[in-house]
Amino acid sequence: MADTLLExxxxxxxxxxxxxxxxxxxxxxxxxxxxETLALVGESGCGKSITSLSIMRLIPENGxxxxxxxxxxxxxxxxxxxxxxxxxxGNDIAMIFQEPMTSLNPVLSIGEQLTxxxxxxxKLTKQQARSRAIEMLKxxxxxxxxxxxxxxxxxxxxxxxxxxxxxxxxxxxxxLLIADEPTTALDVTIQAQILELMKELKEKFDTSILLITHDxxxxxxxxxxxxxxxAGQVVEEADVHTLFEKPAHPYTEGLMKSVPTLEKEQxxxxxxxxxVPSPDEFPKGCRFAPRCDQAMEECLHxxxxxxxxxxGHVVRCFLHKTKEREAKA
Amino acid sequence: xxxxxxxxxxxxxxxxxxxxxxxxxxAVRRFMKNKLAVVGLITLFLIVLISVAAPFxxxxxxxxxxxxxxxxxxxxxxxxxxxxxxxxxFARLLYGGRISLLVGLVSSIMIVLIGGFLGAIAxxxxxxxxxxxxxxVDILLVLPTLLxxxxxxxxxxxxxxxxxxxxxxxxxxxxxxxLVRGEVLSIRxxxxxxxxxxxxxxxxRIIMKHVLPNVLPTIIVNAxxxxxxxxxxxxxxxxxxxxxxxxxxxxxxxxxxxxxxxxVLTDQPWLWIPPGLMVVLTVLSINFIGxxxxxxxxxxxxxx
Numbered sequence: 328m329a330d331t332l333l334e335x336x337x338x339x340x341x342x343x344x345x346x347x348x349x350x351x352x353x354x355x356x357x358x359x360x361x362x363e364t365l366a367l368v369g370e371s372g373c374g375k376s377i378t379s380l381s382i383m384r385l386i387p388e389n390g391x392x393x394x395x396x397x398x399x400x401x402x403x404x405x406x407x408x409x410x411x412x413x414x415x416x417g418n419d420i421a422m423i424f425q426e427p428m429t430s431l432n433p434v435l436s437i438g439e440q441l442t443x444x445x446x447x448x449x450k451l452t453k454q455q456a457r458s459r460a461i462e463m464l465k466x467x468x469x470x471x472x473x474x475x476x477x478x479x480x481x482x483x484x485x486x487x488x489x490x491x492x493x494x495x496x497x498x499x500x501x502x503l504l505i506a507d508e509p510t511t512a513l514d515v516t517i518q519a520q521i522l523e524l525m526k527e528l529k530e531k532f533d534t535s536i537l538l539i540t541h542d543x544x545x546x547x548x549x550x551x552x553x554x555x556x557x558a559g560q561v562v563e564e565a566d567v568h569t570l571f572e573k574p575a576h577p578y579t580e581g582l583m584k585s586v587p588t589l590e591k592e593q594x595x596x597x598x599x600x601x602x603v604p605s606p607d608e609f610p611k612g613c614r615f616a617p618r619c620d621q622a623m624e625e626c627l628h629x630x631x632x633x634x635x636x637x638x639g640h641v642v643r644c645f646l647h648k649t650k651e652r653e654a655k656a
Numbered sequence: 657x658x659x660x661x662x663x664x665x666x667x668x669x670x671x672x673x674x675x676x677x678x679x680x681x682x683a684v685r686r687f688m689k690n691k692l693a694v695v696g697l698i699t700l701f702l703i704v705l706i707s708v709a710a711p712f713x714x715x716x717x718x719x720x721x722x723x724x725x726x727x728x729x730x731x732x733x734x735x736x737x738x739x740x741x742x743x744x745x746f747a748r749l750l751y752g753g754r755i756s757l758l759v760g761l762v763s764s765i766m767i768v769l770i771g772g773f774l775g776a777i778a779x780x781x782x783x784x785x786x787x788x789x790x791x792x793v794d795i796l797l798v799l800p801t802l803l804x805x806x807x808x809x810x811x812x813x814x815x816x817x818x819x820x821x822x823x824x825x826x827x828x829x830x831x832x833x834x835l836v837r838g839e840v841l842s843i844r845x846x847x848x849x850x851x852x853x854x855x856x857x858x859x860x861r862i863i864m865k866h867v868l869p870n871v872l873p874t875i876i877v878n879a880x881x882x883x884x885x886x887x888x889x890x891x892x893x894x895x896x897x898x899x900x901x902x903x904x905x906x907x908x909x910x911x912x913x914x915x916x917x918x919x920v921l922t923d924q925p926w927l928w929i930p931p932g933l934m935v936v937l938t939v940l941s942i943n944f945i946g947x948x949x950x951x952x953x954x955x956x957x958x959x960x
């Protein structure tokens with residue numbers, strides 16, 4: 328097995344208000360190997376983004392990692408001081424966000440924003456940082472890189488801005504890139520280009536990627552392994568081929584069925600009924616049970632564990648409990 | 657690995673070709689289109705110019721009494737006559753401008769520094785720091801500013817220019833602090849602040865480099881309007897006789913103090929009309945400039 332870069336163990340992140348504790352992330356485990364792309368999939372509100380922000384230690388106010396470990400290169404990030412995190416963020420772990428239109432500061436030139444991280448982490452002079460930034464801009468396929476350095480975000484299109492965000496994130500050669508829905512806000516043609524670019528850079532710099540998305544097309548395109556999250560928990564984890572061929576959890580199946588296809592003629596696009604329950608009203612049993620077509624009596628009372636049904640394929644569903652027994656026997 | 661060819665990239669909009677335009681350059685351009693603001697700017701510039709160049713324009717010492725020439729009417733020697741101890745009113749008017757403008761400028765800078773700093777801290781860090789600073793603001797705001805100023809001036813007994821500036825600075829920052837706090841509160845939640853954190857910026861760096869430049873337009877507009885307010889406050893206090901003593905330095909305000917005497921008011925208009933006019937003109941210009949700046953920085957007018 329390839330060596331592990333990041334290991335998230337039993338991560339619990341809660342939002343604490345006067346009256347209640349809201350478990351946004353509730354015991355999540357996964358790991359990312361070097362050079363691997365792991366996709367974190369799920370509907371809005373299932374805790375994907377909070378998981379990634381927990382890794383960066385950038386959870387919004389009132390949020391807190393209450394339990395679990397985030398082991399990055401052998402060191403637990405949850406135990407790091409804020410000071411130490413400054414050196415990790417942007418340097419070892421970089422992040423790109425969903426909205427390229429708002430992720431750049433409108434009053435600073437592209438050059439100022441690009442060189443900021445470079446100067447911060449690589450101890451280069453302004454001049455050196457500038458040439459490094461121009462090099463990065465060329466690498467992400469931006470024409471007239473020198474000129475763009477002195478332009479401002481409002482002069483650029485969404486696709487260009489996302490390229491700049493990627494250039495910014497990759498400029499310090501991070502070991503892990505967290506991409507939070509990097510293509511959601513872009514139109515389809517630009518999406519493909521950005522994904523292609525991320526793949527290329529990943530190869531070139533040997534970066535691991537944690538890709539957060541709800542788009543299964545993007546998953547199929549990019550990921551090596553997939554972690555499906557539902558209501559703050561991991562419900563299924565498998566390599567990308569297994570997941571698409573043999574989705575085991577009813578939720579994963581539902582997600583797959585919700586993608587429109589050309590092959591089969593469908594009158595209506597399938598959709599999973601209901602919505603993700605909000606974290607303060609999770610059901611007592613399996614969290615997906617109220618929306619599940621295959622829910623059994625037992626699902627309403629007890630929470631299923633993660634069952635390993637195949638090597639590297641785990642599922643949180645009672646339907647597969649027996650399979651695990653068989654596999655072990 | 658295939659290189660990414662540049663033509664796969666969407667070419668930027670044609671207007672992006674027009675050199676790099678920062679928010680500031682755009683604002684300057686919009687400001688220049690505003691006639692009233694430009695007139696204000698020119699007027700203020702002239703007022704500043706004659707005040708700074710006072711020694712070269714005035715032929716008399718503004719503080720030297722001339723007992724042979726008391727209450728003189730305007731003539732070709734004394735353009736605006738002389739006051740009750742025979743000082744040249746024209747010279748005092750020019751020198752007075754220096755003090756009024758200085759008080760306005762320095763105290764508004766001071767207010768903006770204090771208010772801006774406290775507002776930024778309160779807005780960015782929130783929690784108890786925010787509560788503490790905002791309660792201080794609340795307390796200062798419920799006290800009538802003029803009375804507060806009078807109170808402090810009375811305690812200090814002898815008023816100099818700098819003590820006056822200190823009084824203004826220490827009593828008038830709450831409004832600015834509240835304004836800046838509000839702006840910072842909204843900017844703090846923007847995605848580019850998160851993305852700056854994600855590249856490893858420290859809090860201080862984020863406040864200085866990412867938050868403040870975005871609040872700066874608000875601060876500048878506020879500072880401009882404050883300057884007008886402070887000039888008025890100086891005039892008001894001096895008129896009431898609590899400002900800088902007329903023997904030390906002339907200011908427009910303490911020149912106006914002469915008008916508290918009814919005979920002066922009716923019979924010697926040259927003593928109080930000129931300083932009054934200067935105050936009105938200065939405050940009006942500054943307010944026009946402030947309005948112009950506000951429009952120039954207004955995001956909604958960006959596409960004009």
